[in-house]
Amino acid sequence: GAGVSQSPSNKVTEKGKDVELRCDPISGHTALYWYRQSLGQGLEFLIYFQGNSAPDKSGLPSDRFSAERTGGSVSTLTIQRTQQEDSAVYLCASSLQPRGGETQYFGPGTRLLVL
Amino acid sequence: AQSVTQPDIHITVSEGASLELRCNYSYGATPYLFWYVQSPGQGLQLLLKYFSGDTLVQGIKGFEAEFKRSQSSFNLRKPSVHWSDAAEYFCAVDTLNTGFQKLVFGTGTRLLVSP
Numbered sequence: 001g002a003g004v005s006q007s008p009s010n011k012v013t014e015k016g017k018d019v020e021l022r023c024d025p026i027s028g029h030t031a032l033y034w035y036r037q038s039l040g041q042g043l044e045f046l047i048y049f050q051g052n053s054a055p056d057k058s059g060l061p062s063d064r065f066s067a068e069r070t071g072g073s074v075s076t077l078t079i080q081r082t083q084q085e086d087s088a089v090y091l092c093a094s095s096l097q098p099r100g101g102e103t104q105y106f107g108p109g110t111r112l113l114v115l
Numbered sequence: 116a117q118s119v120t121q122p123d124i125h126i127t128v129s130e131g132a133s134l135e136l137r138c139n140y141s142y143g144a145t146p147y148l149f150w151y152v153q154s155p156g157q158g159l160q161l162l163l164k165y166f167s168g169d170t171l172v173q174g175i176k177g178f179e180a181e182f183k184r185s186q187s188s189f190n191l192r193k194p195s196v197h198w199s200d201a202a203e204y205f206c207a208v209d210t211l212n213t214g215f216q217k218l219v220f221g222t223g224t225r226l227l228v229s230p
Contacts, residue, residue: 004158031215042119042205042220043159055215091158098215100167101147106158 004107006029006092012113013082021077021110025094032075033095033104034050034067046090049075050098082114117142121221128196129229136191136224138206147209148189149218150180154202160226162204165189176200201228 006026013019025032034046045059049069061064064082069075079086089111093104118141140146147166151159159165163174164219170182180191205226207218 033218035220042216042222043207045217045219048217050215050216056217089146093159095216098217100209103161103164103165104215104216104218106160107149108156108158 004092004105005093006090006107006110008110009108010111010113012115014085016081017100018080019082019112020079021079021090021112023075023077023092023107025073025075025092025096026105027073029094029100029105030072030097031095031098033093034077035044035091035093036061036088037091037109043091046077048098070079071076079112082112084114087114089114117146117208117219119206119208119221121204121224123224124222125227127227127229129208130198131193132191134191134196134197134200134226136193136204136206136226138189138199138221139187140189140206140208141170141187142208142210145184148180148182148218149207149209150174150189150191151205151207151220152202152204152224159205176230195205196226196228198228198230201226 005021010109032049035043046057063081089109091109093106095102095104120139149164150162165172203223205223206221
């Protein structure tokens with residue numbers, strides 16, 4: 001079956017512009033996660049969705065970052081007024097349930113470059 | 116705060132030689148432990164995970180990992196490395212104290228395989 005897909009695969013934008021990153025999770029997966037992978041860093045948790053609600057937004061680095069999920073499926077991560085430090089790979093993952101020990105399945109990521 | 120340490124940023128191994136990638140975690144109880152692999156331009160793929168029970172866990176692609184509570188370690192091993200194993204490897208811990216699965220990742224170890 002289809003895995004997690006993300007679009008676009010690459011995005012180059014100018015400082016100050018807004019960007020939207022999309023994630024299509026595996027069908028039937030109720031939990032969805034966004035991570036950021038910066039050069040030389042591990043994966044940094046951003047936000048988690050259970051269905052359409054986001055119980056934990058603690059990882060969002062600033063109020064320029066927001067995310068939503070609709071229909072318990074597709075999620076969009078929006079970065080407003082992008083800064084150069086936002087340049088990173090943004091990874092999305094989904095799991096069947098948000099229980100401990102569940103396997104998270106990752107998409108290929110969106111590589112964002114802010115000039 | 117929970118943390119995961121992967122002390123080796125890069126490791127070079129000759130093809131056919133054995134491999135051990137180190138991972139240490141900081142957490143009060145026994146967490147769920149994971150190893151993921153990321154090939155260039157790809158998302159993360161789960162190699163194996165540990166919940167409880169047998170401390171030696173078998174995974175895909177011939178990998179195994181051993182949980183040692185006394186050392187707070189979960190090292191990844193492979194007896195004979197193949198050129199296709201060249202990738203970045205991430206250790207992660209699921210701390211289970213947030214009410215949902217929240218993975219904390221190490222900074223990764225990049226494996227290079229020489230002929």
